[in-house]
Amino acid sequence: MSATYRASVITRRGGPEVLQVQTLPVPEPGAGEVRVRVRATGVGSTDVLMRRGSYQYAPKIPFAPGYEVVGDVEALGPGVTGLDVGQRVAAITVWGGYGEVVVRPAWDFVPVPEGVDDAEVVALILNYVTAWQMIERVARPKLGQLALVTGANGGVGSALLELLQSRGVRVLAAVRPDKYDWARSLGATPIPARSVPLPEAVHAVAPDGVDVAFDAIGGRETAQATRATKRGGMVVAYGFMGASKNGKPSTWLTLLTFWSAFVGTLLAGRRGAFYGITMRYRKDPAPYQSDLKALLQQLEKGQIKPRIALRLPLLEARRANELIEAGGIEGKLVLVA
Numbered sequence: 001m002s003a004t005y006r007a008s009v010i011t012r013r014g015g016p017e018v019l020q021v022q023t024l025p026v027p028e029p030g031a032g033e034v035r036v037r038v039r040a041t042g043v044g045s046t047d048v049l050m051r052r053g054s055y056q057y058a059p060k061i062p063f064a065p066g067y068e069v070v071g072d073v074e075a076l077g078p079g080v081t082g083l084d085v086g087q088r089v090a091a092i093t094v095w096g097g098y099g100e101v102v103v104r105p106a107w108d109f110v111p112v113p114e115g116v117d118d119a120e121v122v123a124l125i126l127n128y129v130t131a132w133q134m135i136e137r138v139a140r141p142k143l144g145q146l147a148l149v150t151g152a153n154g155g156v157g158s159a160l161l162e163l164l165q166s167r168g169v170r171v172l173a174a175v176r177p178d179k180y181d182w183a184r185s186l187g188a189t190p191i192p193a194r195s196v197p198l199p200e201a202v203h204a205v206a207p208d209g210v211d212v213a214f215d216a217i218g219g220r221e222t223a224q225a226t227r228a229t230k231r232g233g234m235v236v237a238y239g240f241m242g243a244s245k246n247g248k249p250s251t252w253l254t255l256l257t258f259w260s261a262f263v264g265t266l267l268a269g270r271r272g273a274f275y276g277i278t279m280r281y282r283k284d285p286a287p288y289q290s291d292l293k294a295l296l297q298q299l300e301k302g303q304i305k306p307r308i309a310l311r312l313p314l315l316e317a318r319r320a321n322e323l324i325e326a327g328g329i330e331g332k333l334v335l336v337a
Contacts, residue, residue, distance in 0.1 A: 002026065003169040007064040007099030008317035013053040016321035019098075022062075026102045029077035034106045036071035036089060040118040041097030043320040043333045044125060044155055045216075045241055050095065051321065054240075054254070057094050057278045065317070066097020066335075068125035068252030070118045073109075080106045088112040090121050090296075092129075092288065094278055095106070098317045102337065110292050111299040112158055122156060123306035124295045126309055130277050131159035132238050135167065138273050139212045143168040150174045150193065151216030151241060152183060154289040158307045160214055161186045166304075172205060174198065181314040182330050186307075199272050202228035208234065217241045222260035231269040237261040238275040 005150055009022045029035045047065040047142055049055040058065075073087045083089065089109040096102040103125060112121055147164050151157045152173035164171050165187050173188035176195075183190040191201040198221065209230035215222050216239035226235050237257055258274060265272030281288045299306045309331040312320050 002278070005100040006315055008153050008315055009062045009064050009098075010051050011062050013061065014051065015320045016051075016325065018051060019318040019321060021315050024099070025163065026070050026101060029075050029080075032080060032105055032107075033076045033077040033103050034073055034080060034083060034089075035075040035077075035101055035103045036069065036091075036108060036217050037074045037101055037336055038066075038069050038071040038097060038110070038314065039088070040070045040122045040336045041066040041314070042068045042122045042155070043317065043324055043335060044126065045324065046126075047321065048324060049240060059095060063095055064098040064127045065095050066099070066102075067092065067094055068119045068122055069093050069097040069102055070112060070125075071102070074101065077106075082106070083109060083111075090125050090147070090292070092277070092281060092292075098335065100314065110289060110296070113296055114295070116299050119308045119332070119334040120275075120299060120306045121296070121309055121334060122334050123308065124292060124299060126277065127155035127156055128159045128163070128295050128304070128306065128334055130238065130275070131163050133277070133280070133287070134164055134214060134238060134275050135160070136291075137287065138275055139214070139234050139236050141167065144170070146148060146170045146172065146209035148172045148210040148213040148225065149188070149216075150214065150221060150225060151239065151287060151329070152188065152190075152193075153179045153330050154216065156238070158186065158331045159182060161188050162304060162306075172202060172210060174201065174330065179323060179328070179330065185302065198224035199227040210281050212236065214238065216258035219250070220256065222257050223264050226260060226265050226268050226270055226272070229270050232271075234271040234273070235261065235265050236273050236275055242316060264328050309333050311336050313337075331337075 050058040091108040144295040171188040173183040174193040213225040215225040218240040
């Protein structure tokens with residue numbers, strides 16, 4: 001085994017150009033830890049927030065991003081039981097996935113069933129669990145109700161479209177006009193995103209508004225999602241894609257997201273919530289582990305089919321980040337070894 005490995009590392013705050021491939025010493029797992037050889041990792045908006053310096057759970061620079069990994073157990077630290085060398089596992093890592101190896105506590109890892117695709121498993125770890133928990137543990141929409149999904153063509157957005165409809169919920173997908181056919185292919189009704197005010201776009205299709213809105217944009221968009229929701233309905237904010245100005249994080253727009261989700265919804269006669277998967281996982285990992293295992297079983301049985309937008313080589317993280325920031329990605333962008 002080589003004494004070194006390669007990783008795409010954030011060298012300073014900034015755009016995709018700050019991601020540099022570096023050669024690093026292979027770490028030995030400590031007590032209770034596992035070293036995993038990475039097979040695949042995802043690329044998403046949270047990685048962008050980390051790179052631009054506005055994600056509270058990121059470590060100090062320099063570090064490799066990469067929120068989720070699928071890989072093979074390569075080495076076990078002292079005291080680890082229940083996992084075997086060579087076993088395929090999945091974990092929410094928050095950072096570190098852009099490298100060829102990663103070391104984390106053993107309890108972070110969930111065994112992956114035989115026969116399922118690495119990239120599709122990656123889509124479950126962050127995107128599908130996020131969507132699942134917002135639906136099943138936060139909003140709990142009822143059969144036949146109407147939901148709004150902003151940022152619908154992204155990884156979490158496409159997961160929401162699939163999981164909401166499997167629950168019998170009708171969906172309005174806010175997307176660009178060139179993504180209308182894609183949204184229809186997933187069974188959603190497309191509405192324009194940003195070209196007209198969101199409440200206007202929703203009320204043109206649903207005059208009374210939606211029962212629940214899932215807002216990935218944040219910033220001023222959360223207040224618009226509230227106005228697109230009927231009184232007594234619910235708004236779930238979970239992203240900060242719109243909480244930046246001139247490509248840089250905006251403290252004001254971030255605070256506006258939280259104010260709109262908690263106070264603005266209340267004043268408007270709606271219910272509001274903010275969902276953050278890392279915050280929930282750190283508080284209690286058990287629900288996450290249970291939900292990921294349930295989704296892995298659904299994937300194994302062919303009951304869900306994550307949309308993979310593109311597969312790039314593991315160390316092409318810079319190119320992947322350029323594509324994420326350009327927008328328009330349909331589904332999950334995955335780096336594969």
